[in-house]
Amino acid sequence: MHMKRLLQGVSVTAALALGLTACGGGDGDTAAAADGSYVVTAHNTEPQNGLIPTNTNEVGGGRVVDLLYTGLYSYAEDGSLQPELAESVESEDNITWTVKIKPGTTFSNGEEVTAQSFVDAWNYGADSDNAQKSQYFFETIKGYEESDANGADTLSGLTVVDDHTFTVELQGPESDFPMRLGYSAYMPLPTVAFEDMQAFGEAPVTNGPYTLAENGWQHNVQIELVPNEDYEGPREPANGGITFKIYDSFESAYADLQSGNLDVLGEMPPNALQNYQDDFPERNTSRAYAGNATMVIPGYLEEFQGEAGQLRRKAISMAIDRQQIIDQIFFGTKEVATEFTAPVIEGYNPDIPGSEVLEHNPEEAKKLWEQANEISPWPEGKVLKYTSNIDGAGNKEYITAIVNQLRSNLGIEAELDAVTTFKEMRDKVGQDALEGLSRAGWQGDYPSLYNFLGPLYATGASSNDGRYSNPEFDAKLLEGLEAGSVEEGAAIFNEAQEILFQDLPVVPLWYQAAQAAWSENVDDVVLGWDGKPLYHQITGK
Amino acid sequence: MPDTQHTTVPGASEAPSTPRTGKISKRRIEHFVAPLEETPLQAVDSVREDSEPLGFWAESWRNLRRQPLFIVSSVLIVLVILVAAFPQWFTSVDPRSCPLEFARMGPQPGHPLGFTYQGCDIFARVIYGAQSSVVVGLFTTIGVVLIGGVMGALAGYYGGWLDAVLARLGDIFFALPLILGAIVIMQLPAFRESRSVWTVVMTLVIFGWPQVARITRGAVIEARNADYVTAARSLGLSKFGALVRHVLPNSLAPVIVVASISLGTYIVAEATLSFLGIGLPASVVSWGNDISSAQISVRNDPHILFWPALALSITVLSFIMLGDALRDALDPKSRKA
Numbered sequence: 001m002h003m004k005r006l007l008q009g010v011s012v013t014a015a016l017a018l019g020l021t022a023c024g025g026g027d028g029d030t031a032a033a034a035d036g037s038y039v040v041t042a043h044n045t046e047p048q049n050g051l052i053p054t055n056t057n058e059v060g061g062g063r064v065v066d067l068l069y070t071g072l073y074s075y076a077e078d079g080s081l082q083p084e085l086a087e088s089v090e091s092e093d094n095i096t097w098t099v100k101i102k103p104g105t106t107f108s109n110g111e112e113v114t115a116q117s118f119v120d121a122w123n124y125g126a127d128s129d130n131a132q133k134s135q136y137f138f139e140t141i142k143g144y145e146e147s148d149a150n151g152a153d154t155l156s157g158l159t160v161v162d163d164h165t166f167t168v169e170l171q172g173p174e175s176d177f178p179m180r181l182g183y184s185a186y187m188p189l190p191t192v193a194f195e196d197m198q199a200f201g202e203a204p205v206t207n208g209p210y211t212l213a214e215n216g217w218q219h220n221v222q223i224e225l226v227p228n229e230d231y232e233g234p235r236e237p238a239n240g241g242i243t244f245k246i247y248d249s250f251e252s253a254y255a256d257l258q259s260g261n262l263d264v265l266g267e268m269p270p271n272a273l274q275n276y277q278d279d280f281p282e283r284n285t286s287r288a289y290a291g292n293a294t295m296v297i298p299g300y301l302e303e304f305q306g307e308a309g310q311l312r313r314k315a316i317s318m319a320i321d322r323q324q325i326i327d328q329i330f331f332g333t334k335e336v337a338t339e340f341t342a343p344v345i346e347g348y349n350p351d352i353p354g355s356e357v358l359e360h361n362p363e364e365a366k367k368l369w370e371q372a373n374e375i376s377p378w379p380e381g382k383v384l385k386y387t388s389n390i391d392g393a394g395n396k397e398y399i400t401a402i403v404n405q406l407r408s409n410l411g412i413e414a415e416l417d418a419v420t421t422f423k424e425m426r427d428k429v430g431q432d433a434l435e436g437l438s439r440a441g442w443q444g445d446y447p448s449l450y451n452f453l454g455p456l457y458a459t460g461a462s463s464n465d466g467r468y469s470n471p472e473f474d475a476k477l478l479e480g481l482e483a484g485s486v487e488e489g490a491a492i493f494n495e496a497q498e499i500l501f502q503d504l505p506v507v508p509l510w511y512q513a514a515q516a517a518w519s520e521n522v523d524d525v526v527l528g529w530d531g532k533p534l535y536h537q538i539t540g541k
Numbered sequence: 542m543p544d545t546q547h548t549t550v551p552g553a554s555e556a557p558s559t560p561r562t563g564k565i566s567k568r569r570i571e572h573f574v575a576p577l578e579e580t581p582l583q584a585v586d587s588v589r590e591d592s593e594p595l596g597f598w599a600e601s602w603r604n605l606r607r608q609p610l611f612i613v614s615s616v617l618i619v620l621v622i623l624v625a626a627f628p629q630w631f632t633s634v635d636p637r638s639c640p641l642e643f644a645r646m647g648p649q650p651g652h653p654l655g656f657t658y659q660g661c662d663i664f665a666r667v668i669y670g671a672q673s674s675v676v677v678g679l680f681t682t683i684g685v686v687l688i689g690g691v692m693g694a695l696a697g698y699y700g701g702w703l704d705a706v707l708a709r710l711g712d713i714f715f716a717l718p719l720i721l722g723a724i725v726i727m728q729l730p731a732f733r734e735s736r737s738v739w740t741v742v743m744t745l746v747i748f749g750w751p752q753v754a755r756i757t758r759g760a761v762i763e764a765r766n767a768d769y770v771t772a773a774r775s776l777g778l779s780k781f782g783a784l785v786r787h788v789l790p791n792s793l794a795p796v797i798v799v800a801s802i803s804l805g806t807y808i809v810a811e812a813t814l815s816f817l818g819i820g821l822p823a824s825v826v827s828w829g830n831d832i833s834s835a836q837i838s839v840r841n842d843p844h845i846l847f848w849p850a851l852a853l854s855i856t857v858l859s860f861i862m863l864g865d866a867l868r869d870a871l872d873p874k875s876r877k878a
Contacts, residue, residue, distance in 0.1 A: 270837060271836075271837045271838075271839070271840060274840075274841050275840065275841065321641070324641050324642065325641065328641045328642070328644040328645075328660070329641075329644075329658075390818060396823075396834070397658065397659070397834075397837065400659055400823070400834075401639075401641055401659055404637075404638075404639040404641070404659060404660075404661075405641070407637070407638075408638060408640070415822070415823070415824035416823050416824070418818060418822075418823055420728075420818065420819070
C-alpha cells in the first residue's frame with residue numbers, strides 16, 4: 001500500500017516533468033518546425049569564386065560546396081570516412097586504385113552520376129588551363145606534370161573502365177589515398193558543367209544533400225539551399241533547408257545571433273571569446289578540429305643552424321607557457337599541442353618520444369640558451385623578430401604574448417614584426433625573406449597524418465616555410481606512404497615525428513578549436529572534424 | 542576718447558536763456574558723457590612719460606600670463622614634457638614587462654591603474670607612452686615650421702613666379718587629407734621597412750608644411766609693404782636683409798599660434814596612424830599603440846582603453862588651449878569685445 005502510493009507520487013512527478021518539458025520545448029510558433037521543415041539561417045562569408053568544387057579553397061565557398069555536392073566519401077563527425085557514392089575503393093599496391101561507384105544516383109537535372117562524371121571533373125580540376133584553386137590535390141595522380149605544363153587536357157592516370165568503375169594510377173604509393181576522397185576537390189560534375197563553367201558556378205546542378213534554390217545565390221546577401229529529394233546517403237537533411245546569410249564582419253553576425261536574426265554562427269569574433277558562453281548559455285560548443293598553430297624557425301638563419309641552433313630551438317619552445325596563453329588570450333578555447341599534427345586524426349599519439357620539449361620550463365630554457373651562446377654567441381643587440389600577418393583574428397594578441405614570454409624567460413630582445421595582410425606575409429615567406437620566427441598554421445585538407453607532415457616538412461614541399469630538409473625524415477615519409485594500411489602508415493609517420501622533435505623545424509604551439517553558438521530556434525548543432533558545423537543535422541525546435 | 546571730451550552737447554543742460562527764433566527743436570538728445578566734476582580729466586588720460594614703452598612681445602607676455610587658459614595649459618604641458626623626458630621619475634615599473642598572469646586585472650598595490658590585455662602595467666605604459674607622442678609632436682612641428690616657414694616667406698616676399706610655383710606646390714599637398722596621405726606614404730616599402738618615430742615625423746611634415754607656408758606667406762605679404770620695411774630698404778638694407786631683419790620677426794605671431802595648435806593635431810595624427818597599425822612599430826610604447834590594442838577589450842575591460850585615451854586627450858587639449866591663449870595674446874585684433 002505504502003509502496004503503491006509512493007509509486008503514484010513518482011508517476012505524477014514524472015508526468016508533471018514531461019508536461020513541463022513539452023511546454024519548454026514546444027512553445028510558440030516554432031512548435032511545428034520540429035518535423036524537419038524549419039529553414040535554418042547560418043552565417044557565411046561571400047564565396048570567392050563560383051560554386052565549383054575544384055575552384056573552392058576558402059571557407060565561405062567550402063561550406064556551401066560541401067552541402068551541394070556528394071563524392072565518393074564524406075567525413076563523419078569524427079573525421080572517419082563514410083561512403084557516399086563509393087561502393088569500393090581498392091588497391092593491391094597502393095599505386096593503382098580501382099573505384100567502383102553506386103549505380104542509379106542522379107544529379108538534380110536527372111543525369112546519372114557515372115565514372116565519367118568523376119573523371120571529367122578531376123581532369124578539369126588538374127588541367128592548368130583552367131587554373132583551378134585546388135589543382136594541387138591532383139598532383140599525386142599520374143600525368144599531372146603533363147597536364148600542368150599546358151600540354152595534356154587529361155590525366156593519363158585516370159581510366160574509365162565502365163559506367164560505374166574507373167581506375168586511378170598514382171605517381172607513387174599512397175596508403176591513405178582514399179582518405180583524400182571526401183575532400184570537395186574530388187566531387188563529380190554533370191556534363192552541363194563543361195559547356196560553360198562560369199555560368200555553372202553561379203547556378204550549379206548538383207547531387208548533394210541540398211541543391212541551390214532557384215536564383216538562390218544573391219551575391220553578398222544570401223545563399224538559399226533546399227533539401228535534395230533524390231539524395232540518399234549518410235547526410236540526410238534534418239531541416240527544411242539552409243539559408244546562408246552573408247556577412248562582412250563576425251561582429252555584426254554575432255549581434256544578429258544575439259537578436260535572433262541568425263540561427264547559427266560557426267566562428268566567434270575574437271572579442272566575443274570571453275563572452276559567448278554567457279551570451280548563449282547551453283547554446284554554444286567548442287571543439288578541437290584538425291588544425292594547429294606553429295612557429296616556424298627558418299633553417300636558413302645562421303643563428304638557428306648547427307648545435308647552437310638546435311639548443312636555441314629547444315630553448316624557445318620551452319620558454320613558451322602555452323597553457324597560460326591559451327587561458328589568458330584565447331580564454332581556454334584551444335588545446336596545448338603535444339606533436340606536429342592534430343588530435344582528431346587517426347593515428348594521433350600525444351606521447352611521441354621527444355615531445356617533452358614542448359613543456360613549459362623557463363629555467364631549462366634559459367640554461368639551453370646560455371649553452372648555445374657558449375658555442376656561438378647570439379649577436380650583440382640582435383632583436384629576435386616574430387613575423388606575422390595581423391589581419392587574422394587573435395594573431396597580434398598571441399604573438400605579443402609569446403614575444404613577452406621570450407623576452408622575460410630568455411633575457412633577449414624580441415618583438416612582433418607585424419605584416420598587414422596574409423598575402424604579404426606569404427610573399428615574404430616565399431622569398432625566404434624571414435628575419436626570425438614566423439607564424440604558421442595548418443588546417444587539414446583531409447584527416448590524415450601525412451597531410452600534416454608531407455606538404456610542410458618534406459624537402460622542397462609546397463608549404464615548407466622554414467626550408468627544412470632532412471633525408472632521414474623524407475625516407476620515413478615515403479616508407480609511411482608505402483605502408484600496407486592506414487594504421488601501419490600512422491605508426492611510421494609518428495616515428496617521422498620523432499625526427500621532427502629532434503630538429504624542431506617548427507615549434508608546435510596549440511591545436512585549433514572552433515566555437516559555435518546558436519539561437520533558441522535551433523538544436524543539434526555539432527561541429528565536425530574540420531571545425532565546420534554539420535549543417536544537415538541541425539533541427540528546428 | 543578725446544573726441545567725446547570736446548563735443549558740446551546740445552540739449553537739456555544748456556537751456557536756452559535767450560529766445561531763439563525760427564524753428565525750435567523739441568527733441569531731447571540723451572548724452573552719455575559724465576559731468577566733468579565726476580571724472581577728472583588728468584587722472585584718466587595722464588601718461589607716465591618716464592616709463593619705457595613695452596615692446597610687442599613684452600606686451601603679449603603681460604596679456605598672456607594673466608589668462609587662466611594659459612596658466613592651466615602651460616602647467617599641464619610642463620608636466621607632460623617632464624613625464625616624457627624623465628619617465629623613470631614617475632614609475633619604477635618596466636612598461637614592457639608583461640606577465641600574462643596579471644592580464645586584464647584591476648588596480649593592485651603598486652599598479653594603480655591595473656593591467657592591459659597582455660598583463661602590462663597600464664600606469665607605466667601611460668607614463669612611458671608620453672615620450673613618443675611628445676617627440677613626434679615636437680619634431681613634426683619644428684620640421685613643419687622650418688620647411689613651411691621658409692617656403693611661405695620666400696613665396697610671399699619675392700612674389701612673382703616663385704610665389705606661383707611654391708604656392709601651387711603647397712596647394713597640391715594641402716589638397717591631400719593628412720591622414721589619407723600619411724596612410725599611403727607609410728605603406729611605401731621604404732617607410733614600412735624602417736618604421737620608427739622619425740618616419741612618422743617625416744610623413745607628417747610632408748603633409749603638414751603647406752598650412753604653415755600659407756600662414757607665413759600671408760603674414761609676410763602684409764609685412765613687406767609696411768613703412769618700416771620701405772624705410773629699411775631706403776637706408777640701404779638689401780632685400781634679403783630686410784626679409785630676415787624686419788619682415789620675418791614681424792610675421793612670426795600667427796605662425797607661432799598655428800604651430801602650437803597643430804602640435805596637438807600631430808600627436809593625434811600619430812596616435813591615429815599607430816592605431817591603424819601603420820604608425821609606430823608595435824614594440825614602441827605609445828598611446829596610439831595602446832589604444833589600438835585595447836580595442837579588443839572595450840566590452841569587458843574598458844579601463845584598458847580609458848587611461849591612454851585620457852592621457853592623449855589631456856595632452857592634445859593642453860596644446861590646443863595654449864594655442865588659443867597665444868592667439869589671444871599675439872593677435873589682439875582677433876580678440877573679441
